[in-house]
Amino acid sequence: MSIETQRILVLGVGNILFTDEGIGVRAIEEMQSGYQFSENVTLMDGGTLGTRLMDYIMESDYLIVVDAVLGDSDPGSVYRLTGEDLRQSLAFKNSMHQTDLVDTLVYCDLAGHCPEAVVIGMEPADYETMAVGLSEPAQAALPHMMQRVAEEIRKAGATAEPVSQ
Known part of the structure; x- marks a missing residue:
């Protein structure tokens, strides 16, 4: 398969009820409205679904x-x-999400296909306070995080371009 046709899944994970723990989901929400992608890119709110994400x-x-x-x-x-x-990603620690995402990738491999994986992550300021908004440092850094995700999509052979305002 050529790099231009590979199927790219951008999976935002985290619990949006605990401040910055939901940064992945919030980044996906912002990118869905702020960027345009080639057809081989899928953005998904994975929340805390763990092994239920295996098919995707x-x-x-x-x-x-x-x-x-x-x-x-x-x-x-x-x-x-x-x-x-x-x-290091909170998605890969049992304590934060429903299941360890590394285990989910191992299960995918055992079931016959595990894609190459990369994490674009952000250092949280607060992931313990129950609140649906991001902390000020996380909110301020969100555009940079989205740019890094877009760069990763481009490196993988797809397009990710900001929508003109």
Whole structure:
């Protein structure tokens, strides 16, 4: 399969009820209205669905997970994680989401197809306070995070262009 035709899934994960823990979902919401994508790109709110995402993941060739990441940097810092570094993403920790997303990827592999995966994540300022809005640092860094996701989509062979206002 050529890079231009690979199916790209951009999966925003997190719990929107706990401030910055929902940063991945909020980024997807903003990108759906603020960007245009080629037909081979699917944006999805994965919430905290865990293994219920297997079918969607297995139907993709390239997976971009958008999430909060604990990387010991300043709140709002944006990261790109691959390989073993994926476990820094909150989606890959049992305590935050319903199931460990690394386990979900292992199950996909066992079931016959696991796409290449990358995480574009942001250091949260607050992921414990029950509130539906993002913290100020996360909200301020959201445009940068979305730009990084768009760059990743382009590197994977698709288009992601901001919509003119």
